[in-house]
Amino acid sequence: MIANFIFSLLLILAVTLFWKNVRCIAQNIKMGKKQPIRDQKPRRWKKMAWVAIGQSKMTSRPISAILHIFVYVGFIVINIEMLEILIDGVIGSHRILSFLGNIYPLLISVFEILALLVILACVVFLIRRNIIRVPRFLNREMTTWPRSDANIILVTEILLMSSVLIMNAADGLLQARGHAYYAQMGSFVVSDMMHGWFAGLSDSALVNLERAGWWFHIVGVLIFLNYIPYSKHFHIFLSFPNVFYSSLEPMGKMTNMPAITDEIRMMLNMQPGNEQDPAAEGEADQFGAKDATDLTWKHLMDAYTCTECGRCTSSCPASQTGKKLSPRKVVMDVRDRIEELGKYVRKHGKENDDGQSLFDRVTDEELWACTTCNACVQECPVNIDPLAVILEMRRYLVMEKASAPGEINATFSNIENNGAPWQFSHEDRMQWAGQEQ
């Protein structure tokens, strides 16, 4: 009884704390600019099914795709067992789902096979990060914390899966010995093979081992749940909405700035058009993005969805030729900045400003290294758009600070004066055809 009470208390505590942290993240995301995304729901559902649930974009790198599928399917399916553990914990039953009869050992066996595959995948992931040292896990932005974060997640998953297998092995051994409390349920395919490891233990030691496995697993899960909001592992929740709300336009399309259109129509003495009223998006008192709050909520959700896999950076032409730009760093910078600002605002109130901006993290040199090739956007398995952030920041640099590299400014004046980015006269535009005008 006391165990059930402690368990229930832990559960309530863990879920409450988790919910509180999730709400902080939601508040931070809402600090971004409003941008209603309500169109084309059927297409969005389809995209989410294909890209997020179906993991279709992972396949461009088959090794990590297969290993990730093990962990992903393992995570989802083993949650059914979590359900059993929760019920057992609250009402004090033992393996409540065993009423399913012959299906039960089958179900547990499936969980066990998946648990084994999860362990295998996590071990390979650890080797890739720490022994093979795959370059994309070691870029400049992969400082101590991101590297540790990845290792903590992988080790935790190995421990959580191992504890289930040990628990089942002890349970199965007690069943085989005909222990009164551990009713016969049939064989568990993986943990049965572990019986030999524990054969020397007494019945009471086995009971303790089984209970220890159970408690380790569930307490571990509750702690891990509360670690996730502080970690890149938050992608397990946000990947789905992030893909759902991702752009359905061709990748080449840049967002329009209707606030500027009216101004230019006036300058050119044109009739006002029927562009959307810019006031609907809030007064355009500044062009482009100086801080994370100048980006849309979707860009901020992108940042929280990033799991730092680095596919973007490993395909970026700038990153791959030694330039300072790394799309992953830009996304991480946005996340870290909005986290910082969110904390500050919760402490000092909304009207206060900490005097920092996104430009304290992302340098001009990084922004000007981008070729806008969209390789990062193409690569991202969860449809994050690092390019949009870069372009919004360039807009700020150019239109608010008039701070572009000299040659770019010269290009602007050429376009303005000659109608071409190069300094040629428009009178010569037909020379290619051998025609003088």
Add this chain to the structure above:
Amino acid sequence: MAEKTKINVPLMADMAEKGEKPEFLFWVGCAGAFDDRYKKVSRAFAAILNRLETSYAVLGTEETCTGDPARRAGNEMLFQMQALQLIELFESYGIKKIITICPHCYNVFKNEYPDLGGQYEVISYVEFLDHAMERGTLKPDLSVFAGARITYHDPCYLARANDITEPPRNILNLLAGELIEMKRNRHYAFCCGAGGGQMFKEAEKGDKEVFIERTEEALETNPGIIATACPFCMIMITDGIKYKNREEEVKNYDIAEIIALALGS
């Protein structure tokens, strides 16, 4: 294809004067008009249009920048200035269909002008040429490139930006048999390094130029020809071939030029 020989390219203004309205605007673009290498591509494509007796015209001296490089470099003001003026010009000629030989112009007309009220049917020349080949209206001499080792570099603004990967491949496969793919191709192709305003500035500090990285990848296929479909890719890849001292044995041709050569023009 000496530049001095005049080819007959109809001007939109002349046609309007005669009260004629061509079906297509052939948008030449800045590189097509001013870059010495890409002028040859403009000529090759115009010659094909003429051979097909396409109803088209160019804007000539009335053409100006789409504003695309300004927009991608952050200057939305300048972009919209260019765009709104062009939309007005297109309107005055009643232009409905635009063929471009530059993927950047293609992208901005197709995806971004509609936001400013400019709705057109925008056609990339690779699509246009692919259709012409498919319909059999062009009768290329298949022996010209038979057995040639050709690899194709996808421009970002056709492949990734607009999902156009197969038309140039159809053309090359028809003319030269199986083309040889680079390791990174189609949606995963590696950029030439010119986009996003990079064409007009020095690269930021790094340990390699992007165009050298991409040219090396192309050269790994041991090609006789590196085919491109974008003026800026062409500038970059041609530079890369020179940098690698391979210009004797490796040529860089545009898709339109390859067809023109197979047509014997």
